[in-house]
Amino acid sequence: MVNQYMLALGQTRSCIRELFEYGIRQKAAGETVYDFSIGNPSIPAPPEVNESFVSILQNTDSLSVHGYTQAPGAMDARQAVAEELNSRYGSNLRWESIFFTCGAAPALTSVVRALAVEGAEVLAIAPYFAEYRPFVEGNGAAFVPVPADREKFQIDCAALEERVTAHTQAVIVNSPNNPSGVVYTRPTLEKLAEVLTRKSREFGHPIYIISDEPYRELVYDGAEVPFLPDLYPNTVICYSYSKSLSMPGERIGYVCVPDRAADSKLLFAAAAGAARSLGHVCAPSLQQRVVAACAASRPDLEAYDRNRVALYDALTSYGYQCVRPNGAFYLFVKAPGGDAQAFSNRAKERNLLVVPGGDFGCPDYFRASTCVSHEMLLRSLPVFKELIKEYQ
């Protein structure tokens, strides 16, 4: 007597969660664990985050700070976000285009629901964040994976084009990418824009890009993250402050529907209606104020960068194959033997926890998060080295 799809979603332990909780149990039992399973920021929030929290709490009227905001958010906070984006990208976003949500996840589900007309299809490019599937399938659209470009984990635009149909409503683009750590280059995105422009014309309706960009600020080696609305006007941005302000538990992010997107007013209204149907009332009001105060803050990425370089250099020197990531905090590594689940199981026997890539659409790769302690990472290297030897 319960909905079987929802039950399956609730009963299926995510592989990541399962490994992470296994790690906690092992540590509690006194074991040494090398845990690369979870993407939980490992650097503290910039100091101005807590300073803002406390200052707002101490200097603002209780009814005002804790009261309902309008559903899309407090005007001041929406203005702060739009201004920060405009100053960074030279865009001319209006504050009315920003809709605060409880993180990027409900931003995505709201936009998917808004676009979920009869028969709607939403594409995601492998490797993709595993939750995209329930976010799409659970909100009235079909989930269509696009196979990965296994050379560089950019976008295989030919494979994507083959999967675009008259029912395609949107393509989810996630760059910097979880799980690959790759940043899509400007030429890649220009090619994507060209394909989608052509296909939109062919089918007589806009195909939107849903740009899920919680890792936007986490880039290394001077990598550029192009502002997608500049390359493809029919882009909707979904953002979260989870990574950039190291506050993933605080659930604050937004949808931005720029004016230049086709039917932007209708799409914004439909996303607002979708959010309402999901149970959105407003994003946490205190967090809205904090991100408004800290919109221009940036994390100190040095710790992530050091881990990225150390793990990449070590693993490739042992013979692992991996595209050098220049964003986010992940390495996506070809599993020795070709079966990432088997490799992950074998690693687990040595208390080395890495996530097999099946749920990301690449069952022959594993993900290693680099948001870990550097010292643990260094201690894990001999285990990685031994493991690959067994396959050589």
Added chain:
Amino acid sequence: MVNQYMLALGQTRSCIRELFEYGIRQKAAGETVYDFSIGNPSIPAPPEVNESFVSILQNTDSLSVHGYTQAPGAMDARQAVAEELNSRYGSNLRWESIFFTCGAAPALTSVVRALAVEGAEVLAIAPYFAEYRPFVEGNGAAFVPVPADREKFQIDCAALEERVTAHTQAVIVNSPNNPSGVVYTRPTLEKLAEVLTRKSREFGHPIYIISDEPYRELVYDGAEVPFLPDLYPNTVICYSYSKSLSMPGERIGYVCVPDRAADSKLLFAAAAGAARSLGHVCAPSLQQRVVAACAASRPDLEAYDRNRVALYDALTSYGYQCVRPNGAFYLFVKAPGGDAQAFSNRAKERNLLVVPGGDFGCPDYFRASTCVSHEMLLRSLPVFKELIKEYQ
């Protein structure tokens, strides 16, 4: 090319919102406005709320306080909530039965989705909170209103029984009630339990009560709010700290599926899966800690009570008909002339803002919120008095 249902939801201004924003514009234009439109708590959060916020921020490691919690919430916080309920009601709830959500709204949508099997129907008893309709219809079930008991705004159990079918999955019960301010009595709830027990047996499956109880602690004249799982085991609780801790913007509440509910484990898992599909990752982690620290805090209701008595006494003395409310912060008043929309429009011409009851399922009643300044309330009384004279 957008979902028309979601678009309509996003474009339909709620009548409450519209009045509220009209009031803001009028005030900005220097007008005197008597605004009884919105149910935004008008008493500040208990002092321990802000003390807890600040203390947690200042004394807890940033990664821990701002990090992801498990999807249902941090264990400590779930324990604090279960213990507080157990000490108050003598129940034996386990902490594992608590699932923190971003307020009561997504708690409700998660439970509705969990129960949304093919053809599912969910009943709501008029007068009902207007958002129940999109929460139900937008999540895979049919919304079935039960006409009000217009004598005392208790539950018309005969009318309810007539509307129970083989497809009825749940009845939403909201006591203390928005918009009537009435608390359902123990005999009323016992009768409801009797009907639902009989009907569950007749149709061979449990019919759940979804008890939406954000006003649980807002009662006057010593009114009792019975603990529904004691009267009807197949009860699921949806709660929000919005009213009890005067922090509606902070989006923290929970679903509780007690063990004694039929298929409680399956229902909890389905609600967790439904939440995941809606984009729930966790409830705001800071807020989880704050409500854990303040679970036993109670608001100082004196201001609400004073308004309730003053408005009730004045309006009834002028000839208005109204059941004396003993909970929440609303009066639900028979509209002079019988058309609440017309009455609300006429009141609006005098800058007196009250909400017509059509969206609550009672188009001949209007709602007046008593979470207002006492001084404004007193100044509004002559306007109420003049208005009814026009109908006498």
